[in-house]
Amino acid sequence: MLTGKSILVTGGTGSFGKQFIKRILTDYPEIERIVVFSRDELKQFEMAQELPGERHKQIRYFIGDVRDQDRLVRAMEGIDIVIHAAALKQVPAAEYNPFECIKTNVMGAQNVIEACLNTGVKRVVALSTDKAAAPINLYGATKLCSDKLFVAANNMKGKRDLKLSVVRYGNVMGSRGSVIPFFLNKRQEGVLTITDERMTRFNISLDEGVDMVLRALEIMWGGEIYVPKIPSYRITDVAKAIGPDCKLEIVGIRPGEKLHEDMITETDAISTVECKDYFVILPSMRMWDIEAFMRTFDGHMCPPNFSYNSGTNTEWLDVDRLRELTRLHVDPDFSV
8 A cells, every 4th residue: 555655744743643654664664755744843853863864764854834835735746645643732722822723723724635636645634533523622623624624625626536534533642741641740749630530531542543544544435534443531540540549639621621522423423334443424425325335344324323422432441451551652661
């Protein structure tokens, strides 16, 4: 699939971008070129120390912002595949700076689409979030809008050999700003702050996120939203796993925060196909034969009133499993 191809990753210095690029370099040495596209020169410098061009001849580092369509077009010259991972994703920051979030997450998404249409890009996978399902905060609303833009772009590609799809998943274990690194830092103080004892979240590792994106690249028809089947955790179990002797301080739900996250709402489920390891939310405007899609991937339509919610999930991580995953994905030296 990737032999002789060139890939561009927006937000390439972020948690997902770095992991995705490392995987490509390890598993697909026959890749022609990887363009790391991001706006932070310091993060690019630091990434270049870890993955220097002298050792990895395929890597190119491009400073640029998804708000700048001209720079995107230049960076996409000769690119076959685009992974769109750039976003402003901090919920409180988005609530306080709403239009900055819109300029990056919505207008930036459209800039990526326009640049792909104006160059020879063949495949695009955009990263989404569970907060885009029934959003109550601005970040989630911008990502829902972004999802809609990438899905609808399949209607305007004309005769181009171009497919655009979306991958949506929940909280990434160990990513910057996530709860486990936060608790690891705070447990030395003997107090862990949690917003609400009832809170639950989906959980996925960076490697699992990369797996889903690679699978989407391989099987995509264009216009789908892929949702992997992943476990949930209770925030109180995370606190017990990281700091069992710590006092819990309840600080209340932050602006724009939910008790439980959705990845597929009851309304989405009407047009959602369930496969073995993942769900596929179909495009609202029919683009291809849905029956043929289900036969190809051995899928079936979700039942009436179905939803995929972190609070009603059927798979859960207990305290022991959370500790194992923390050692595996966050801190190999972690102990309690």
